[in-house]
Amino acid sequence: MQVNNDFQPVIVAFCCNWCSYAGADLSGTNRLNYPANVKIIRVPCSCRVNPMFILRAFQKGADGVIICGCHPGDCHYTSGNYYTRRRITLLYSMLDFLGIERNRTRLEWVSAAEGAKFAAVMNSFVDEVKKLGPNRRLEDLRCRKQ
Amino acid sequence: MQRIGVFVCHCGTNIAATVDVKAVAEALSHEPGVVISQDYQYMCSESGQDLVKNAIKEHKLTGVVVCSCSPRMHENTFRKAAASVGLNPYLVEIANIREQCSWIHKDIASATDKAVILGKAAVAKVHLNAPLTAGESPVVKRALVIGGGIAGIQTALDIAEAGFDVDIVEKEPTIGGKMAQIDKTFPTLDCAACILTPKMVEAAQNEHITIHSFSEVSDVKGFVGNFTVTIKKKARYVDETKCTGCGLCTEKCPMKKVPNEFNMGLDNRTAVYIPFAQAVPKVATIDPNYCMMLKNGKCGICSKVCSVGAIDYKQTDRFIEQKYGAIVVATGFNPIKPDKYNEFAYSICPDVVTSLELERLMNAAGPNGGTLLRPSDKTHPHTIVFVQCVGSRCDDEKGKPYCSKICCMYTAKHAMLIREKYPDTEVYVFYIDVRTPGKNFDEFYRRAVEQYGVHYIKGMVGKVMPRSDGKIDVQASDLLSNEQLHINADMVVLATAIEPDKTARPLATMLTTQMDTNDFFTEAHPKLRPVESATAGIILSGACQGPKDIPETVAQASAAAAKAIGLLVKNSITCNPCVAHSDELMCNGCSSCEKVCPYGAITYQDKEFRMPDRTTAVRRVASVNPAVCQGCGACTVACPSGAMDLNGFSNSQIMAEVDAICK
Numbered sequence A: 001m002q003v004n005n006d007f008q009p010v011i012v013a014f015c016c017n018w019c020s021y022a023g024a025d026l027s028g029t030n031r032l033n034y035p036a037n038v039k040i041i042r043v044p045c046s047c048r049v050n051p052m053f054i055l056r057a058f059q060k061g062a063d064g065v066i067i068c069g070c071h072p073g074d075c076h077y078t079s080g081n082y083y084t085r086r087r088i089t090l091l092y093s094m095l096d097f098l099g100i101e102r103n104r105t106r107l108e109w110v111s112a113a114e115g116a117k118f119a120a121v122m123n124s125f126v127d128e129v130k131k132l133g134p135n136r137r138l139e140d141l142r143c144r145k146q
Numbered sequence B: 001m002q003r004i005g006v007f008v009c010h011c012g013t014n015i016a017a018t019v020d021v022k023a024v025a026e027a028l029s030h031e032p033g034v035v036i037s038q039d040y041q042y043m044c045s046e047s048g049q050d051l052v053k054n055a056i057k058e059h060k061l062t063g064v065v066v067c068s069c070s071p072r073m074h075e076n077t078f079r080k081a082a083a084s085v086g087l088n089p090y091l092v093e094i095a096n097i098r099e100q101c102s103w104i105h106k107d108i109a110s111a112t113d114k115a116v117i118l119g120k121a122a123v124a125k126v127h128l129n130a131p132l133t134a135g136e137s138p139v140v141k142r143a144l145v146i147g148g149g150i151a152g153i154q155t156a157l158d159i160a161e162a163g164f165d166v167d168i169v170e171k172e173p174t175i176g177g178k179m180a181q182i183d184k185t186f187p188t189l190d191c192a193a194c195i196l197t198p199k200m201v202e203a204a205q206n207e208h209i210t211i212h213s214f215s216e217v218s219d220v221k222g223f224v225g226n227f228t229v230t231i232k233k234k235a236r237y238v239d240e241t242k243c244t245g246c247g248l249c250t251e252k253c254p255m256k257k258v259p260n261e262f263n264m265g266l267d268n269r270t271a272v273y274i275p276f277a278q279a280v281p282k283v284a285t286i287d288p289n290y291c292m293m294l295k296n297g298k299c300g301i302c303s304k305v306c307s308v309g310a311i312d313y314k315q316t317d318r319f320i321e322q323k324y325g326a327i328v329v330a331t332g333f334n335p336i337k338p339d340k341y342n343e344f345a346y347s348i349c350p351d352v353v354t355s356l357e358l359e360r361l362m363n364a365a366g367p368n369g370g371t372l373l374r375p376s377d378k379t380h381p382h383t384i385v386f387v388q389c390v391g392s393r394c395d396d397e398k399g400k401p402y403c404s405k406i407c408c409m410y411t412a413k414h415a416m417l418i419r420e421k422y423p424d425t426e427v428y429v430f431y432i433d434v435r436t437p438g439k440n441f442d443e444f445y446r447r448a449v450e451q452y453g454v455h456y457i458k459g460m461v462g463k464v465m466p467r468s469d470g471k472i473d474v475q476a477s478d479l480l481s482n483e484q485l486h487i488n489a490d491m492v493v494l495a496t497a498i499e500p501d502k503t504a505r506p507l508a509t510m511l512t513t514q515m516d517t518n519d520f521f522t523e524a525h526p527k528l529r530p531v532e533s534a535t536a537g538i539i540l541s542g543a544c545q546g547p548k549d550i551p552e553t554v555a556q557a558s559a560a561a562a563k564a565i566g567l568l569v570k571n572s573i574t575c576n577p578c579v580a581h582s583d584e585l586m587c588n589g590c591s592s593c594e595k596v597c598p599y600g601a602i603t604y605q606d607k608e609f610r611m612p613d614r615t616t617a618v619r620r621v622a623s624v625n626p627a628v629c630q631g632c633g634a635c636t637v638a639c640p641s642g643a644m645d646l647n648g649f650s651n652s653q654i655m656a657e658v659d660a661i662c663k
Helices: A020-029 A051-059 A080-098 A115-132 B021-029 B046-058 B071-084 B098-102 B108-126 B150-161 B177-181 B192-205 B248-252 B292-296 B301-305 B355-362 B407-421 B441-450 B504-511 B550-568 B592-596 B634-638 B651-662
Strands: A011-016 A038-043 A064-069 A105-109 B004-009 B034-040 B063-068 B092-096 B136-138 B142-146 B165-169 B209-212 B215-223 B226-233 B318-324 B326-329 B333-335 B352-354 B383-390 B426-431 B455-458 B461-466 B472-478 B483-489 B491-496 B498-500 B538-540 B572-574 B580-582 B602-610 B616-624 B644-646
Touching: A011 A020, A011 A115, A011 B651, A020 A038, A020 A064, A020 A115, A020 B071, A020 B098, A038 A115, A038 B108, A038 B651, A051 A064, A051 A080, A051 B651, A064 A080, A064 A115, A080 A105, A080 B634, A105 A115, B004 B021, B004 B046, B004 B108, B021 B034, B021 B063, B021 B108, B034 B046, B046 B063, B046 B071, B063 B071, B063 B108, B071 B092, B092 B098, B092 B108, B098 B108, B108 B651, B142 B150, B142 B318, B142 B550, B150 B165, B150 B177, B150 B192, B150 B209, B150 B326, B150 B550, B165 B215, B177 B192, B177 B355, B192 B209, B215 B504, B226 B326, B248 B301, B326 B504, B326 B550, B352 B355, B355 B407, B355 B491, B383 B407, B383 B461, B383 B483, B407 B426, B407 B441, B407 B491, B455 B472, B472 B491, B538 B550, B580 B616, B592 B602, B592 B634, B634 B644
Parallel strands: A011 A038, A011 A064, A064 A105, B004 B034, B004 B063, B063 B092, B142 B165, B142 B326, B165 B209, B326 B538, B352 B491, B383 B426, B383 B491, B426 B455
Antiparallel strands: B136 B572, B215 B226, B226 B318, B333 B498, B461 B472, B472 B483, B580 B644, B602 B616
């Protein structure tokens, strides 16, 4: 596939407050670079991420959505990330049904100690979305920038 | 109509170097509802906060957005500032343009664009923020100290001194940690055991301190002031309450060939053992890997000789659950194994030892009763070579990038002690730099050189080769004279790097605290909050946070205790008002939310509703107990009718952020 190097994807990252948001902060503290395409939204737990939010992001023109939570078993709220895992699995099959590349949505576990992992995950996700190109199928044309 | 103020912080040059802060303030001033948009050098300083407070008063703001560092850092600062001038603190939002923008991006244009977008998202969110009132939650008046080395012991003693109950969880059969293995301490050459063991006894006898030895933390739940911790008391096959520590079982045990961990494997112990004479608690432990009774059911001698019947071969791991208000981490360090360094021949030559092994060889309670003898042939060594920085300050993957801090000083101590006791022994120390910052440290090192005649050579040891005659050929370069040296040594001592204990990383995950890439716990602020972690209620003590010598460890341990006491004296702490709530008119009573709630915070009630036709109907609806709800939001997604929402992170707020980012 032709990779368009000028394409700057819009990437929404949902990070849980306890692990992944702190992991993102740590990658900043350690000055580990990842592309500016990634914009983080803080949520208390990955289980706060309603699949509706993900679809809304795609509708509004996001090219990729990544959800980061605590590692399985380490959720600050005991079991929230298990719900997330199930919900995202269901969302994947819905996205498959709709014909949308499931690689545009990713679920990752990043702990508060994994600043390096956070940066690595973001770098790989941005690369992947760049390869996929702009999100066209789910984008609501009424929301397109003029 | 909303009146929103935007305040963009330069953070000196931390933000301003990569983000055009003036452009960000200008761009955000055009956002709907924004009536004032300013930038300032240090928004968290008093004058910066005054700027925010004055703007709130002057412009009658209904919402504040601060574009600055992480909300984990200063959200509370600005919330308090807002509250002090009468604005509800939950009407303040932080856009993280430092940790998640200026520090990770190098290109000014893209970093500025991103900062504007993050600012817009925060403005969009703050439009929908509702004033919230925080409730109070009681503080459990008990502290947990994880790790029973000198750090943990000192912290526990200080907390107990203030009158609070404290539990020490120690994974080994005895408390004491690494300091118990050390012979003498620098720079005063005090006997380590003489200053440590009274503290161990004090901890054991203190009515406020409970020691869980041979135990591990297996689970941590809850939050500051109210942690629930599961402690795994590993099976030691000896009833702690009955064992008197007489040691008869260790004398009679026929399995005598177990490497003795306390003496770094330089001699042997029995399968049932007490680590050392001053162990606390002085209780025997059976090693199931070696005990013949536990392995194949044949022996049982210890059980026969025990006069109090303390031996229990059927003992299993026990789990106890306890509530704590504060948790202090004091998991300490370990010296690395230098077996990856083939050039030092550690794994093939018994006379190449690490510094901690030398410590045991020289210790009066060690394998040789304090006489320094070569491990191979038990002869007195006449030439000893010390190699500094083994695994410290290393660029390669074998070692650690940091300076282990204590090695220069303990090597000077070893050299001095050897020269004093055995004046006929020549001592060479190969170093990269000698680092002696500390009270009386440099004087101590100079004494080793000038008074005791230790040969300090700036240079690297290239190869250590054991010879067939028992001697060790040490090849090194002297960097100052640029000569190649060959030293015919009897013993080589490696000052190995120290690393955090292996249990630290899984523990950090359980506690949801941050660690650096070397697995040292990260402090909340490197300068101003050096003993707390960024997670409220988790406090750091000793070498788990970074390499430290004993006085520094004790100082940090007392500081950690002060932080824990500061928390425990409070009767209650303000709890999080960002909890779920249900819209009774939308709720259809389906129970989806109740099933996913990990706290059992949701109950159902029958409520009477007025219908449009003016009749009344009774419906079953959900209600959330705000004192129990922790605000994870699982229920908000589970709710099929959209009745459940979360304060501070409502559906509409998150949607607004998504829209602002994607626009």
